[in-house]
Amino acid sequence: MVRFAATHPALPLAVALSGGADSTALLLACAERWPGQVHALHVHHGLQKAADDFEQHCIALCARLALPLHVQRVDARHAGGQSPEAVARDHRYEALGALAGQAGARTVLIGQHADDQVETILLALSRGAGLRGLAAMPAAWTRGGVAYARPLLDVPGAALRAWLRWRGEAWIEDPSNASEQFTRNRIRARLLPVLEAAFPQFRTTFSRSAGHAAQAQQVLDEVATQDLAAVGLPPRISAIQALSRPRQANLLRHWLWVSHAVTPSSAQLTELLDQIAACKTRGHRMYLKVGGGFVQREGAAITWHPPS
Numbered sequence: 001m002v003r004f005a006a007t008h009p010a011l012p013l014a015v016a017l018s019g020g021a022d023s024t025a026l027l028l029a030c031a032e033r034w035p036g037q038v039h040a041l042h043v044h045h046g047l048q049k050a051a052d053d054f055e056q057h058c059i060a061l062c063a064r065l066a067l068p069l070h071v072q073r074v075d076a077r078h079a080g081g082q083s084p085e086a087v088a089r090d091h092r093y094e095a096l097g098a099l100a101g102q103a104g105a106r107t108v109l110i111g112q113h114a115d116d117q118v119e120t121i122l123l124a125l126s127r128g129a130g131l132r133g134l135a136a137m138p139a140a141w142t143r144g145g146v147a148y149a150r151p152l153l154d155v156p157g158a159a160l161r162a163w164l165r166w167r168g169e170a171w172i173e174d175p176s177n178a179s180e181q182f183t184r185n186r187i188r189a190r191l192l193p194v195l196e197a198a199f200p201q202f203r204t205t206f207s208r209s210a211g212h213a214a215q216a217q218q219v220l221d222e223v224a225t226q227d228l229a230a231v232g233l234p235p236r237i238s239a240i241q242a243l244s245r246p247r248q249a250n251l252l253r254h255w256l257w258v259s260h261a262v263t264p265s266s267a268q269l270t271e272l273l274d275q276i277a278a279c280k281t282r283g284h285r286m287y288l289k290v291g292g293g294f295v296q297r298e299g300a301a302i303t304w305h306p307p308s
Contacts, residue, residue, distance in 0.1 A: 009106070009107035009109065009147070009149060010106035010107050010147065011034060011037040011106065011107075012034075012037045012038065012039060012103070012104060012105050012106065013030065013034065013037060013038060013039070013105055013106065013107040013108070013109060014038070014039040014040065014041045014070075014096075014099070014100050014103050014105035014107070014108045014109070015027045015030055015038060015039070015040055015041065015108070015109050015111070016041050016042075016043070016092075016096055016108060016109070016110050016111065017040040017041060017042050017058050017061075017062075017069070018042070018043075018054060018058075018111075018172075018174075019042070019053075019054040019055075019057040019058045019061070019171065019172035020111070020171055020172060020173070020174060021157070021160055021161050021164055021171040021173075022111035022112065022113055022116075022152065022157065022160055023110075023111035024061065024111075024164060024169060024171045025111065025152075025160040025161075025163055025164055025169075026109060026110075026111040026151070026152060027040055027061075027065075027067070027111075028065075028164075028167070028169065030109060031065060031067060038067060039067065039068045039069075039070060039103040039105050040058065040061075040062050040067050040068070040069045040070070041069075041070050041071075041072075041095075041096055041099040041100065041103065041105075041108065042054070042055060042058045042069060042070070042071045042072075043071075043072055043073075043074060043091075043092050043095040043096060043099075044071060044072070044073040044074070045074060045088055045091065045092070050172075050174070050175055053172060054172050054174075055071060057170075057171075057172045058071070059071075068103065070099040070102055070103050071099075072095040072098060072099055074091040074092070074094075074095050075091075093143055093144070094144070096108055096146070097143070097144040097145070097146045100146050101146075106147065107146075107147045107148070107149060108146055108147070108148050108149075109148075109149050109150070109151060110148060110149070110150045111150075111152055112137060112150050112152065112153065113152040113153065113155050113156065113157050113160060114152075114153060114154055114155055114156050114157070114203040114207065115156060115157040115158075115188070115192060115203070116137070116153075116157070117136050117137055117153050117203070117206070117207055117210065118192065118195070118202065118203055118206050118207075119184050119187050119188055119192070120136040120137055121134060121136045121206050121209070121210055122187050122191060123183060123184055123187060124136065126183060126187075128266070131213045131214075131216050131217040131220065132213075132217050134209070134210060134213040135210055135211075135213040135214035135217050136210040136213075136214075137150060137153065138150075138214065139151075139153055153207065154203075154204075154207070156203060220250050221254065223247070223250065224250050224251050224253070224254030224255075225254065227243065227247065227250070227251045227254075228251060228254060228255055228258075231251065232301070233255075233259070234298065234301040234302060234303045235251070235252075235255055235301055235302055236300055236301050237276060237279050237297070237300060237301060237302060238300065240252075240276055240302075241276060241277070241279075245273060245277075248273055248276065249269055249273060252264070252269065252272060252273070253269065256290065256291065256304060259304070260291070260293070260304050262290060262291035262292070262293065262304060263291060264290045264291055268288065268289065268290045268291070269290075271288055272288055272290060272295055275288060276302070279297065284297070285297060286302065290304060291304075292306065292307060293305050293306040293307055294307070
């Protein structure tokens with residue numbers, strides 16, 4: 001049977017059901033562990049022709065299991081310059097939050113597993129990510145007032161599929177998973193088999209490293225919160241300059257994210273740090289593109305503004 005990480009979610013709970021093997025296995029395991037307390041949530045993204053088949057599969061599965069299913073359709077298409085993955089993710093979680101409210105569910109479980117976690121770590125490495133990216137996917141978090149959890153992060157994807165086959169359960173394969181135009185799919189198809197052969201315990205060790213990164217990032221966030229309280233809002237330039245450059249970088253990332261939901265690129269952050277270091281006179285001007293807007297000097301402080 002599927003053995004997922006020890007969890008004691010608030011009941012009733014909901015499972016995000018795509019119709020794939022991972023979410024199908026999670027739904028079955030939860031329905032057996034908490035009978036009468038489980039709802040299924042399905043988000044129809046409208047991004048591919050097979051989306052209707054996903055929905056019909058979920059309807060048939062939940063009808064057979066006598067589980068309540070809640071479905072919401074969204075338009076997850078992205079505009080120019082937007083990340084398709086980020087747009088789809090935002091729409092998905094907005095819909096899941098709404099569906100959880102309809103179901104009266106206090107927790108939403110997501111079926112991502114150990115292979116997904118490794119793929120996320122490798123994807124972060126390929127992009128030169130920092131600690132936040134290397135921390136990969138958290139096992140539990142809150143978004144929009146809804147509690148979420150990923151109880152399968154210690155379970156290999158192959159184990160879930162083997163369990164479903166043993167039970168005689170069917171699932172839907174997303175056709176887009178076979179396309180190697182996506183970096184994550186290339187990692188899955190090419191790198192994971194090599195890692196499996198060379199380092200059979202790679203899922204456990206990679207997950208351990210992600211946990212270390214998450215702990216370190218938590219410390220950095222706590223330091224940044226203290227530093228931001230000290231430099232004020234908007235941040236005073238002289239107070240920023242009193243910090244070491246790595247601590248300045250940590251503070252500025254934190255300020256941009258918590259105050260403006262902006263993530264600077266490495267090049268943008270480096271230029272901002274250089275400008276702050278050079279800001280020694282009252283006449284020094286600053287106007288830098290950061291994220292989708294601009295950081296500029298206003299008197300003794302710096303501010304961020306969206307594009308006009």
